[in-house]
Amino acid sequence: MTSEPRTESAECCGSCAPAQSATHSVDLSNTVVWLQWITIVWMMVECGVSLYAAAQSHSVALIAFGSDSLVELLSAIVVLLQFHPRFPLSKSYADRAAGGLLFALAGVVLVISWIGRTRQMETSRLGIAITVIALIVMPVLSWMKRREARRIDSRALAADAMQSATCAYLAAVTLAGLVIFAVWQIRWIDTVAAIAAIPILIVEGRRAWQGEGCGC
Numbered sequence: 038m039t040s041e042p043r044t045e046s047a048e049c050c051g052s053c054a055p056a057q058s059a060t061h062s063v064d065l066s067n068t069v070v071w072l073q074w075i076t077i078v079w080m081m082v083e084c085g086v087s088l089y090a091a092a093q094s095h096s097v098a099l100i101a102f103g104s105d106s107l108v109e110l111l112s113a114i115v116v117l118l119q120f121h122p123r124f125p126l127s128k129s130y131a132d133r134a135a136g137g138l139l140f141a142l143a144g145v146v147l148v149i150s151w152i153g154r155t156r157q158m159e160t161s162r163l164g165i166a167i168t169v170i171a172l173i174v175m176p177v178l179s180w181m182k183r184r185e186a187r188r189i190d191s192r193a194l195a196a197d198a199m200q201s202a203t204c205a206y207l208a209a210v211t212l213a214g215l216v217i218f219a220v221w222q223i224r225w226i227d228t229v230a231a232i233a234a235i236p237i238l239i240v241e242g243r244r245a246w247q248g249e250g251c252g253c
Contacts, residue, residue, distance in 0.1 A: 069185055069194060073117040076178055076201065080110035083204075086167045094161035096218075098211040098230040101146045102168065105207050105234075108142040109200050116197045135196035136246030142200075143238035150231040158227055160219040168212040175205035199241045207234050 084106035091099035115134045182198035185191075214230030217223055 069120050069189070069191075070117060072178065072182055072185065073113045073120075073197075076113040076182075076197075077110060077117070079174060079178075080106050080113060083167060083171055084110060087164065090161045090164035090167065094159045094164060096158055096161055096164060096211075096215065096227055097150050098214045098227045099161060099164045100149050101231040101234075102171075102204075102207050102211045104145045104149065105142055105200075105204055108138045108145070109197075109204050112138050112197045112200050116191075116193050119191075119193055133246055135193050135200070136242045136244070139196065139200065139203075139238050139242030140246070142203075143235050143242065146231055146235055146238070150228050158218060158224055161215055165212060165215050165219070168208045168215065171208035172205055172212060175201050175208060179205060196241065196244075203234060203237060203241070206237070210234065 084103050087099050087106060088103035090096070091103055112135055115138070179198050179201035182194055182201060186195035186198055210230040210233045214227045217226045
C-alpha cells in the first residue's frame with residue numbers, strides 16, 4: 038500500500054520534467070522572438086529617420102548611423118528566422134550571416150566616409166534627437182539579447198547583441214559629432230565620428246564568422 042504513492046510520484050516527476058523543460062525552451066524562444074520584433078520595429082524607425090536627417094544635413098556620420106540601422110534590421114531578421122518554426126536556420130549559417138553583416142557595415146561606413154568627406158554639412162536637430170533616443174534604447178536591447186544569448190548558447194544572438202551595442206556606440210559618436218558641429222562648426226569631426234566604429238565592427242565580425250562566443 039505504501040509503494041503506490043511512491044510509484045505515482047516517480048511517474049509524475051518523470052513526466053513533468055520533460056514538460057517543464059519544453060515549457061522553459063518555449064519561454065526562451067518567445068523571449069528572443071519578442072526582443073527581435075522590438076528591434077525590427079525600432080530599426081525601421083531609426084533607419085528611416087536617420088537617413089532622412091542625413092539627406093537634409095549632408096552628414097556622413099548620420100548616413101553611417103542609418104546604414105548601421107539597416108544592417109541591424111537585417112541581422113534581427115536573420116536571428117528571428119533562426120527561432121521561427123517555419124523558417125529555421127542552422128546556427129552555423131546564422132553565425133556567418135551575422136558576421137557577414139558586420140563586415141558589410143564596416144565596408145559601408147568606410148566608403149560613405151570617403152565619398153562624403155568634402156560635402157557641405159548643416160546642423161541637424163532631428164539627427165541629434167534620434168541619436169539621443171537610440172543611445173537610450175539600444176544599450177537596453179543589447180543587454181537583454183546578450184543575457185538570452187548566454188542562456189540558450191546562441192552565437193547569432195550574441196553577434197546581434199553586439200550589433201545593438203555597436204549601434205549605441207555609433208549613436209554616441211554620431212551625437213558627439215553632431216553636437217560639436219552644431220556648436221563649433223568643426224566639419225571634419227563628422228567624418229571622424231563615422232569611421233570610429235570600423236575597428237570594433239571588423240573584430241566582432243571576425244568573431245561571429247568564426248563561431249566564437251561573445252566575450253563582451
